Amino acid sequence: MVKPESMPQDTKKMVVSALFWKLLESLGVQGIQLIIQLVLARLLMPKDFGTIALITIFVNLSNILLQRGFTSALIQNKDVDETDFSTVFFISVAGSCLLYLLLFFAAPYIAGFYNIMELSIVLRVLAVSLPFSAANSVQIAFVSRNMQFKKLFFSSMGAIVCSGTIGIVMALGDFAVWALVSQQISYVILNCFFMAKVVKWRPKMLFSTQKAAGLFSFGWKMLLTSLIDAIYIDIYTIVIGKLFSPQMLGYFNRGKQFPGIIVTSLNGSIQAVMFPAFSRVQDDKLKLKNMMRRSIVTSSFIVFPIMAGLAAAANPMVKLILTDKWLYCVPFLQIYCAYFALYPIHTANLQAISAIGRSDINLKLEIIKKSVGIIILLITIPQGIVSIAIGGVVTGLISLVINSYPNIKLLGYPIHEQIADILPSFFLSLAMGMVVDSIMLLELPVGITLTLQVLVGTVVYFGVAALLKFECLSYVLKMSGYPFRNPLKKQKEL
Numbered sequence: 229m230v231k232p233e234s235m236p237q238d239t240k241k242m243v244v245s246a247l248f249w250k251l252l253e254s255l256g257v258q259g260i261q262l263i264i265q266l267v268l269a270r271l272l273m274p275k276d277f278g279t280i281a282l283i284t285i286f287v288n289l290s291n292i293l294l295q296r297g298f299t300s301a302l303i304q305n306k307d308v309d310e311t312d313f314s315t316v317f318f319i320s321v322a323g324s325c326l327l328y329l330l331l332f333f334a335a336p337y338i339a340g341f342y343n344i345m346e347l348s349i350v351l352r353v354l355a356v357s358l359p360f361s362a363a364n365s366v367q368i369a370f371v372s373r374n375m376q377f378k379k380l381f382f383s384s385m386g387a388i389v390c391s392g393t394i395g396i397v398m399a400l401g402d403f404a405v406w407a408l409v410s411q412q413i414s415y416v417i418l419n420c421f422f423m424a425k426v427v428k429w430r431p432k433m434l435f436s437t438q439k440a441a442g443l444f445s446f447g448w449k450m451l452l453t454s455l456i457d458a459i460y461i462d463i464y465t466i467v468i469g470k471l472f473s474p475q476m477l478g479y480f481n482r483g484k485q486f487p488g489i490i491v492t493s494l495n496g497s498i499q500a501v502m503f504p505a506f507s508r509v510q511d512d513k514l515k516l517k518n519m520m521r522r523s524i525v526t527s528s529f530i531v532f533p534i535m536a537g538l539a540a541a542a543n544p545m546v547k548l549i550l551t552d553k554w555l556y557c558v559p560f561l562q563i564y565c566a567y568f569a570l571y572p573i574h575t576a577n578l579q580a581i582s583a584i585g586r587s588d589i590n591l592k593l594e595i596i597k598k599s600v601g602i603i604i605l606l607i608t609i610p611q612g613i614v615s616i617a618i619g620g621v622v623t624g625l626i627s628l629v630i631n632s633y634p635n636i637k638l639l640g641y642p643i644h645e646q647i648a649d650i651l652p653s654f655f656l657s658l659a660m661g662m663v664v665d666s667i668m669l670l671e672l673p674v675g676i677t678l679t680l681q682v683l684v685g686t687v688v689y690f691g692v693a694a695l696l697k698f699e700c701l702s703y704v705l706k707m708s709g710y711p712f713r714n715p716l717k718k719q720k721e722l
Contacts, residue, residue, distance in 0.1 A: 237691050246411060249377035257384045258493035260487075264392035264623050268407065269400040269550050270481065278316040278474030281410045283351040286334075287463040290327040290358055294320050295365035302369040302443065312443060313366060314434040320362035331346035331355045339452025342469060346405075364420040370429045373645050383422035385458050453594045460598040463605065464616065472613060480613060482550075486542075488536055491568040494527065504520050513584075513641040517639040520580045527572035528650040529693075529700040535686040538663030539565035544668070544678045563617040573646060574624075580639060597627045654697060660689045690715055 244253050269277070301307055302316060339347035371380050384648075395411025468477045538545075539562040545557050581589050608619035626648040632643040664685040667677060693701045 236620055249381050253381035254385050255493050256381065257388045258489050260385070260388045260426070262489050264388075264395060264411070265485065265489075267396055267597055268399050268411075269554065271396070272404060272407065273475075274478030274482070275473075275475045276405045276408060276478070277481060278469065278476070279347070279350070279405050279480035280345065280412075281465055281477055282469045282474065283338070283347055283354060285458075285465050286331060286338065286351060287354055287357065289458055289462065290324070290331065290355070291361050291365075292458050293327065293451070294323050294362045295356070299321050299365050299369040302366075302373060310432055310433045311436050313429065314431045314680040315371060315436050315439050316369070316443065317363065318364045318432040318435055319440060319638065320366060321359055324358040324362035328355050328358050331358075333478075345359070346475070350405060350409060353423060354413060357413045360416045360420040366414065366431075367420070367423040367427050367429065369425060371423075376427070380423070383426050385417035385672040386422045387415050389491045389721070390418050402483070428623055444596055450674050453590045456591075456594045456598050463602070464620070466606070467609065468616070471609070476556075478611060479554070479557040480560050480617070482554060483557035483617075484564045485567040486561050487535055487538055487565045491531055491539070491571050494531060494572070511641055515585065516580060517574070517641050518637065519639075520576050520635075520641060523576045524573055524646060525649050525653075527576070529653045529698070531691045532569055532650075532657035532683070533660055534651045535565040535569040536666050537689075540661045540664035541678055541681040542686070544674045544681070548678055560617050563583060563621060565717055567621045569629055570624050573628060573650065574631050577635055577646075581634055584638065586634070586638070593630055593634070596626060597623070597630050597706060598628075600626055652696075653700065656689060656692055656696075657700075660685050660692075663688050 299316065299320075302312060335348040335351040338351060341344050368380065369376065391411050391414040394414045395407050398407035398410050401407075465477065465481070514534065525657055540563075541559045542561045543555075545713075546554050546561070550557075578590055578593070601620075604619040604623050605616065608615040629643055630648055632641075636642040664681045667681050667684060670677070670680075672680070690701070
């Protein structure tokens with residue numbers, strides 16, 4: 229296997245520092261969010277989570293319409309100024325108000341579709357967060373472009389702690405689904421407020437239709453790409469909520485949430501830092517390829533064992549943390565560990581394409597992938613909800629090939645080279661997962677079983693990686709400030 233080259237020296241220091249703070253922000257926020265969700269899951273019923281999932285999709289789609297196009301262009305474009313940021317700010321806020329009115333009047337019809345009339349008022353209240361999300365998206369674009377992720381860390385942490393407290397207090401007060409609504413709204417509002425405190429950027433009375441047109445010429449493709457992806461994901465929620473029940477949707481989403489939170493926090497951190505880093509070297513294809521390879525190898529080395537261990541320890545973990553009422557989510561959790569393990573590879577391929585300004589290719593890829601995914605979904609629906617989840621994994625594997633195809637020509641990094649780069653981490657993770665799963669044969673108490681699984685899995689994975697001298701392990705330790713030493717060599721010297 230060819231060892232991945234290190235990223236260019238002139239950007240390494242900035243990227244590593246930014247990645248540190250972004251990882252800290254994502255892992256901190258997602259970690260606290262996970263704890264909050266676990267507490268809420270013990271206090272609330274699966275039906276409450278299924279109900280909120282049915283309406284969250286409409287708010288999420290609205291946020292994509294407001295954020296993905298223009299804000300991606302603000303980060304990617306080499307030359308942007310104060311007029312660009314202020315123009316995007318006013319367009320986003322005005323658009324959010326229009327989308328709120330649309331959701332307000334559409335709410336009764338959405339509730340009627342699901343035959344759950346309480347959805348109408350819940351959606352109208354939850355959508356209040358849209359203008360704050362719009363303003364916050366421009367703040368985040370400013371932070372991302374300037375790689376000031378330290379500021380994002382403090383604002384996000386403050387918002388998640390305060391909003392989580394609000395949600396838990398309301399759940400203890402038996403407010404059911406309204407506890408989830410309050411937690412989500414308060415997070416968006418507080419995050420926007422805290423960002424305004426730590427980020428010095430303020431919108432000015434500047435607006436340019438020419439600037440807006442220039443940003444939109446790139447951004448509309450990114451917007452449509454994100455919109456297609458979100459609609460495709462939300463189709464699963466709509467189908468399960470309509471054909472099965474909010475309770476089953478709660479199990480499905482809860483199983484998906486565990487691996488999803490872990491991977492999206494890691495992947496989101498890498499994505500937020502690597503996209504501007506990729507964009508800085510977009511004219512040097514060799515440097516871009518080397519950075520992309522490093523991203524794939526390092527992220528796979530980290531994500532693969534986490535997903536393998538989580539799948540193996542799913543049953544005792546759910547019993548201990550969520551209680552037996554959530555055991556029906558275990559199969560979905562294990563299936564989606566396989567699905568989310570591929571995320572970093574998808575991201576690296578798509579970001580490299582976007583960084584060189586080929587958002588048109590991303591759009592074409594999304595159309596192809598989602599067409600394949602919908603066909604697989606239609607095939608699996610009659611087979612049941614578990615088959616629907618498995619179909620998602622199959623779609624992910626096919627999508628991996630589709631995403632990597634353009635980079636054969638653009639960067640000279642075909643899929644077989646990418647697979648060769650990740651195979652060592654994949655096989656080691658698979659073996660570690662089998663060892664972790666075998667611990668359940670001891671039939672020990674749930675708490676002891678889970679503790680042993682975590683400890684044994686960690687020791688086996690990193691111990692074998694050190695013995696086999698995995699290059700990616702030495703790289704991770706070096707970036708963390710701990711030089712890698714071969715334990716066999718040290719033992720020989722003694």
